[in-house]
Amino acid sequence: MKERRQTFEQNLRKTGLELEIEDKMNSEDGRTYFVKIHAPWEVLVTYAEVLGIKMPIKLSDIPRPKNSPLSYMLGPVKLPLSVKYPKPEYFTAQFSRHRQELFLIEDEATFFPSSTRNRIVYYILSRCPFGEEEGKKKIGIERLLNTNTYLSAYPLHDGQYWRPSKTSRINERYVLCKNWARFSYFYKEQPFDLIRNYYGEKIGIYFVFLGYYTEMLLFAALVGLACFIYGLLSMESNQTSTEICDPNIGGKMIMCPLCDEVCDYWRLNTTCLHSKFSHLFDNESTVFFAIFMGIWVTLFLEFWKQRQARLEYEWDLVDFEEEQQQLQLRPEFEAMCKHKKMNPVTQEMEPHMPLCHRIPWYFVSGTTVTFGMALLLSSMVSIIVYRLSVFAIFASFMESEATLQSVKRFFTPQLATSLSGSCLNCIVILILNFFYEKISAWITKMEIPRTHQEYESSLTLKMFLFQFVNYYSSCFYVAFFKGKFVGYPGRYTYMFNLWRNEECGPPGCLIELTTQLTIIMIGKQIFGNIHEACQPLIFNWWRRRRTRTHSEKLYSRWEQDHDLQVYGHRGLFYEYLETVMQFGFVTLFVASFPLAPLFALMNNIMGIRVDAWKLTTQYRRPVAAKAHSIGVWQDILYGMAILSVATNAFIVSFTSDIIPRLVYFYAYSKNSTEPLSGYINNSLSVFLIADFPNHTAPMEKKDFVTCRYRDYRYPPDHEGKYGHNMQFWHVLAAKMTFIIVMEHIVFLFKFLLAWMIPDVPKDVSEKIKREKLMTVKIIHDFELNKLKENLDVEYGNIMKNVSVNNKSLKAKTSV
Structure with missing residues (x-):
């Protein structure tokens, strides 16, 4: 296991990740090593391009939905705008490290959201090799966790949830705990963008x-x-x-x-x-x-x-x-x-299990x-x-x-x-x-x-x-x-x-x-x-x-x-x-x-x-x-x-009993003032107690001649004794x-x-079309400006060479 860990960590460093190993003596239990992984800027931009992550290129000119008159009545339910919308709306494009000037990079430390950073790191961890067997590389942190080579792998929370960050950086965990995870805020809306x-x-x-x-x-x-x-x-x-x-x-x-x-x-x-x-x-x-x-x-x-x-x-x-x-x-x-x-x-050989084995x-x-x-x-x-x-x-x-x-x-x-x-x-x-x-x-x-x-x-x-x-x-x-x-x-x-x-x-x-x-x-x-x-x-x-x-x-x-x-x-x-x-x-x-x-x-x-x-x-x-x-x-x-x-x-x-009542109401009721009068008597059939078999009759004899039960059947004195009557078929x-x-x-x-x-929705389809149009235009303008700058630089270099050549020619002529 130690060799696997060493190989794995060495390969992680080759990808550009920075590793810091905490000695077990510094851990609280004195037995656990902690390997802290940091992804520098170059790694982030490289894999952001590989994963096709979209990042902002320009502030969106599409306004957010306006508040309706009803929304003002729901003021207590609303969250502060800074929590509900932690960032403004942007037009975005798939990130490219060769076009970094195109993207709105104000601070490299906060440009990529924390969820994107931990996704990139886990993407590298899941594909990093740690050994080779029968000519095939063994890869991925999941396999190392399954074999207990490592105990666990997880991204860190931003900080403590009960207090804000001491630095200028926002502690998103604290903001979520304060505005989302509190039971007293059960009536509030959720900060979906922050989540x-x-x-x-x-x-x-x-x-x-x-x-x-x-x-x-x-x-x-x-x-x-x-x-x-x-x-x-x-x-x-x-x-x-x-x-x-x-x-x-x-x-x-x-x-x-x-x-x-x-x-x-x-x-x-x-x-x-x-x-x-x-x-x-x-x-x-x-x-x-x-x-x-x-x-x-x-x-x-x-x-x-x-x-x-x-x-x-x-x-x-x-x-x-x-x-x-x-x-x-x-x-x-x-x-x-x-x-x-x-x-x-992929055009590669990969493990395969035939159907007969499955x-x-x-x-x-x-x-x-x-x-x-x-x-x-x-x-x-x-x-x-x-x-x-x-x-x-x-x-x-x-x-x-x-x-x-x-x-x-x-x-x-x-x-x-x-x-x-x-x-x-x-x-x-x-x-x-x-x-x-x-x-x-x-x-x-x-x-x-x-x-x-x-x-x-x-x-x-x-x-x-x-x-x-x-x-x-x-x-x-x-x-x-x-x-x-x-x-x-x-x-x-x-x-x-x-x-x-x-x-x-x-x-x-x-x-x-x-x-x-x-x-x-x-x-x-x-x-x-x-x-x-x-x-x-x-x-x-x-x-x-x-x-x-x-x-x-x-x-x-x-x-x-x-x-x-x-x-x-x-x-x-x-x-x-x-x-x-x-x-x-x-x-x-x-x-x-x-x-x-x-x-x-x-x-x-x-x-x-x-x-x-x-x-x-x-x-x-x-x-x-x-x-x-x-x-x-x-x-x-x-x-x-x-x-x-x-x-x-x-x-x-x-x-439910609603259908039998409606059938009685419209077809069998004889009372015009109270149409449901007599419904109970109508819905209960009559049984002659003398017809009870010995094994079902109550042990204690009563003076009753008949008893009632819930069904639509003919009475015992009818020629169709105990058979379903016409009302049963009407109800059915x-x-x-x-x-x-x-x-x-x-x-x-x-x-x-x-x-x-x-x-x-129509407005969403229009926004999608608008963003695609603006993205193409912004990228086109960027590439065109870049091409002009390159041409200007090349033209400047050519003019410098011409100037140098002219000077050398004049010098030769004077000589």
């Missing part, structure tokens, strides 16, 4: 996306809150819950037992409070909000395209191509390959993924079995008349089962999520991806699939399966021939879906924020506990950074994944929970500051990288947006019609909005 200058475009664009998503959530949250308030105000006047709570209507309806043998008959009015709570989320505004969110998600994605295009112009990413480090071969791939193949692009690894990976998905589904089935098992216990516990008058008024067996099952499901989800993060990374390594880009794409797909099934499977069960395959008294359907399938209460299953979604979504967010805030704080305290006996002078800045947490290559990956999963909760099931955007908004407002605080104070500074978009996550968001239209349409049709036809109509309306709006809203 980009300090952390690079890849991290910068994530915070732009998160900030934009949070701003758009504000509109969805306001509409969702309005729908919730409407449900709250109309709860007491709701005809359905009024009939359920009425002692003369709901109090006289004897309902069939909720489970076999141990459960007793019960009265409908015992679900009074449950039906009122259900109306909060299952009312007329549900349909409106489902359609609104279908249009909102389209506007969100289309306007994000425009925001992204504007960002590409502002951050000089218009002509950006993927960095070569993303296409660089992974060390693991090179180590496993024994074959070589000509690369048609197939076994793909098979193992596919088997593991399939097994993991099966395990996730089995965990969901286990939760369902739990719900079916405890349902009978809750139902039997709440069966006595005394219990009906106390506990059951607040907790129905369905609600008690849903609450306990949802809490258990949330715990299981968080545990499985921890293991599947490790499994996904392990599986992806087994596939031996060729490049870092392939590795990230493969990992993204697996993690998204795992988390999609893990977080949403229980919600899909409650929304689309629970209560749909119950049967009817005397002919119930059973799971594994052991447990009777769950049925929905008289108000429907929507309130149970709301409960499930609320517990999982809020539980995930609370756990995620606590984990993100506490984990780095505790680990950093544990690593720095030794320094309490030493002064800050002895505890050098590079050692302070070394004791911070490592952000890692997948730091942003987990941030995007968390945001995308939240987006799923907000869009896929939002018809059942209009407050979901509000909870997501509050979480993101706090989450932005948590992420900023972590990056600025608790993590080592990540290596800067460029990116012009959010990458594959944008395709995932588009897929979820399309799926959300279908899921919300099905929730309104099959989980209305549900299917609503799904088709809603999907077509929303998709029509989506396509129209996508067609009407251009991907690149």
Whole structure:
């Protein structure tokens, strides 16, 4: 290892980098060597040209967007202009060291942003050789880190985050901490340009996306809150819950037992409070909000395209191509390959793994993924079995008349089962999520991806699939399966021939879906924020506990950074994944929970500051990288947006009770003054207690002749005894019609909005054209002036030679 380090450091010096090695005796622990790397001006300008970095050539004559009248009302939200725009706008061009006079170089120390400097140094580190094996050079700091030749490699922070720099140079870390990473600034806008200058475009664009998503959530949250308030105000006047709570209507309806043998008959009015709570989320505004969110998600994605295009112009990413480090071969791939193949692009021999050698690894990976998905589904089935098992216990516990008058008024067996099952499901989800993060990374390594880009794409797909099934499977069960395959008294359907399938209460299953979604979504967010805030704080305290006996002078800045947490290559990956999963909760099931955007908004407002605080104070500074978009996550968001239209349409049709009420309102109501009067009686079928099989009838005999259950079936005295009546088919036809109509309306709006809203705003395209025109003109004028200067110099030299020749000629003549 020592030879590798010496060779590597010697080759780094050959590239022009300056190295300074701190002796281990000077380190705080007395065991660690620190190699400090400095890139002088000549190295920076050379590699800035190699990487095609754009630098300023002239102040831009394109004015910044003017403040609208609304912006003056948002004064407290705004940041100072010196923080929001740390540098003026410039026309830029790709840097060339032979044209240095063209660029606005006032101070060589500050000409290149700190993110650009650390990106250039890391570019050199990732390509510097440290040895040779079988005629092929071994290159890159990553391979040295994988073999523990070096412990870590990281760029230094600008200085301490709690105080400004003592020199005249601005401490960007301190400015970010003061204006961005403070929780008391949760209402302030973010300094995106400063984030980009300090952390690079890849991290910068994530915070732009998160900030934009949070701003758009504000509109969805306001509409969702309005729908919730409407449900709250109309709860007491709701005809359905009024009939359920009425002692003369709901109090006289004897309902069939909720489970076999141990459960007793019960009265409908015992679900009074449950039906009122259900109306909060299952009312007329549900349909409106489902359609609104279908249009909102389209506007969100289309306007994000425009925001992204504007960002590409502002951050000089218009002509950006993927960095070569993303296409660089992974060390693991090179180590496993024994074959070589000509690369048609580079025309060089490089490691190659034939397909026949990859197939076994793909098979193992596919088997593991399939097994993991099966395990996730089995965990969901286990939760369902739990719900079916405890349902009978809750139902039997709440069966006595005394219990009906106390506990059951607040907790129905369905609600008690849903609450306990949802809490258990949330715990299981968080545990499985921890293991599947490790499994996904392990599986992806087994596939031996060729490049870092392939590795990230493969990992993204697996993690998204795992988390999609893990977080949403229980919600899909409650929304689309629970209560749909119950049967009817005397002919119930059973799971594994052991447990009777769950049925929905008289108000429907929507309130149970709301409960499930609320517990999982809020539980995930609370756990995620606590984990993100506490984990780095505790680990950093544990690593720095030794320094309490030493002064800050002895505890050098590079050692302070070394004791911070490592952000890692997948730091942003987990941030995007968390945001995308939240987006799923907000869009896929939002018809059942209009407050979901509000909870997501509050979480993101706090989450932005948590992420900023972590990056600025608790993590080592990540290596800067460029990116012009959010990458594959944008395709995932588009897929979820399309799926959300279908899921919300099905929730309104099959989980909500709105469609059966509308069918009754228009086709079966006989009361013109109160059209929904009698709906509850109409929606409950009659069963003859004498028809109960012995193994399902309650053990304690009652004097009741009939009981009621939720379905549309003929009564026992009808010739079509217990068969579906005509109203069942009318309701089913209305549900299917609503799904088709809603999907077509929303998709029509989506396509129209996508067609009407251009991907690149007109003013941005004009600015891009203007900058390209001015850049060409400036470079042309520069080259023309340079050519004139060269001609003048050459002409002057010629005239000097002519003058000298004339003098010598005169001298000869005089002689």
